[in-house]
Amino acid sequence: MxxxxxxxxxxxxxxxxxLFLQGCYSFTGASIPPHxxxxxxxxxxxxxxxxxxxxxxxFTEKLIDTIELQSSLSIEPDINRxxxxxxxAIVSFSDESSQIGSETERAITNRITIVVRASFNDRxxxxxxxxxxxxxxxxxxxxxDFAGKEEAIDTVIDQIVDDxxxxxxxxx
Numbered sequence: 001m002x003x004x005x006x007x008x009x010x011x012x013x014x015x016x017x018x019l020f021l022q023g024c025y026s027f028t029g030a031s032i033p034p035h036x037x038x039x040x041x042x043x044x045x046x047x048x049x050x051x052x053x054x055x056x057x058x059f060t061e062k063l064i065d066t067i068e069l070q071s072s073l074s075i076e077p078d079i080n081r082x083x084x085x086x087x088x089a090i091v092s093f094s095d096e097s098s099q100i101g102s103e104t105e106r107a108i109t110n111r112i113t114i115v116v117r118a119s120f121n122d123r124x125x126x127x128x129x130x131x132x133x134x135x136x137x138x139x140x141x142x143x144x145d146f147a148g149k150e151e152a153i154d155t156v157i158d159q160i161v162d163d164x165x166x167x168x169x170x171x172x
Contacts, residue, residue, distance in 0.1 A: 032169065035124045038074045039067060040082035044116065050093030052153070059090065059116065062161045071169060084129075086168065088118035091134075095149070098140050106143075112152040113138040116160050120168055130167060135160045 041064050044056040063086070067073050076082035098111035115136040120129040137159030141148035 032072060033122070036073070036083045036122065038076035038082045039084040039086060040076050040079040041067070041086050041088075042079065045087075045089035047089045047091050048093040048114075050090070052093060055090060055093070055153075055157075058154075058157055059088070059161065062157055063088075063164060066161055066165045067168075070165065083124050084121065085123055086118060086120045086164075088116050088164070091115050091117045092136075097143075108143060109140045110143055110149070111138050111140045112149065112156050114153075114156045114160060116164070118164055133167065135163045135167070137163070 041060060044059040046056045064075050068075060073084075079085055092113070092115035094113045095110055096113070097107035097109075099109040100106065101108045113136065115134055117132055117134050119131045119133070121127070121131075122129060137156040139152040139155040139159075141152040
């Protein structure tokens with residue numbers, strides 16, 4: 001009985017603590033400097049020579065969607081009017097064997113590896129948040145599985161976009 005009363009007494013304290021901590025940490029832009037309200041995200045440059053159709057557009061669209069959904073920033077299409085600018089380039093794309101069969105000595109799985117280099121700049125105060133930082137990701141798929149390859153590419157794009165976005169909002 002005494003234990004139950006003690007627990008009931010601690011419940012409001014615990015609830016208050018949870019609400020307090022929830023207000024301290026948020027991905028909705030609470031850590032973004034007040035003068036940064038808009039960001040420009042030009043299409044990622046393709047410098048890998050991979051020749052994968054729409055790779056730059058997919059990266060750009062997923063990053064823009066993530067920024068809009070998980071932060072208070074607005075996307076500004078005009079670089080000259082944006083408070084911040086994120087520029088990125090796909091610098092490496094590889095699709096190589098990752099697992100070889102012991103009997104056939106042929107690839108069983110391939111690994112997609114992508115490296116993106118990005119810079120993020122405060123255009124209001126004319127300073128860099130980060131410059132030429134590399135973000136990479138990889139995923140495996142079964143050899144000959146075209147749909148699996150596409151899924152692996154999507155997974156890698158998601159990994160890199162998440163890492164890049166987290167760096168954008170945590171660097172401030």
